[in-house]
Amino acid sequence: MEYLQKIKIFKMSRKVMFGIYLFVMAISVIYVDHFLPEKTLGYITGDSVKRTDKDGPISSSNPADGPTVDVYYISLTVEGGDDKDVLVMRNEDTRSGWPFYFKYDSADLYALAQRYNKEHQLVMVNHYGFRSPYFSWFPNITSIEPAKSGDSTTSLWRWFFNLLHLSIWIYLGFKLFMLTVKIEDEID
Secondary structure, eight states, X not given: OHHHHHHHHHHHHHXXXXXXXXXXXXXXXXXXXXXXXXXXXXXXXEEEEEEEETTEEOOSSSXXXXXXXXXXXXXXXXXXXXXXXXXXXXXXXXXXXXXXXXXXXXHHHHHHXXXXXXXXXXXXXXXXXXXXXXXXBOOEEEEEEEOOTXXXXXXXXXXXXXXXXXXXXXXXXXXXXXXXXXXXXXHO
């Protein structure tokens, strides 16, 4: 009876362990994917500047309660999409902090975006991050370059690091599985 109880406890703890593994892996993959560079091809259709603090844009309902910075927002109509396929991105310096893009030229990029908007020039925008209207998250632009229709938006670095990261997690999952098989053999 005690033997069967050990097996039941082990099998339940193995399920919990793999559940925790999958949860941590999913969070890690999303985190890494968030900070990897991505390219989007489109036309700049608008821009704005908002003074923000740690709580977001300053307004009458959210007064400044600490240091403030200017955050530039740029709207991009994605090429190949319909008029509703618009992506709003922020253009903010990362300086020397995380993520390490060492970006100090947000004002210059903003001026460049205004020029491309006036010229109605097709551009390739490099950025990182996710867009979430619910959380007011915007991808951050790292560079803007003129482009031609049909240019590739594939980022080899993004694919390489995502595959490397996923491979590490698969290897760790395999090692965890082999450990549980070894423990199960010892119980028998």
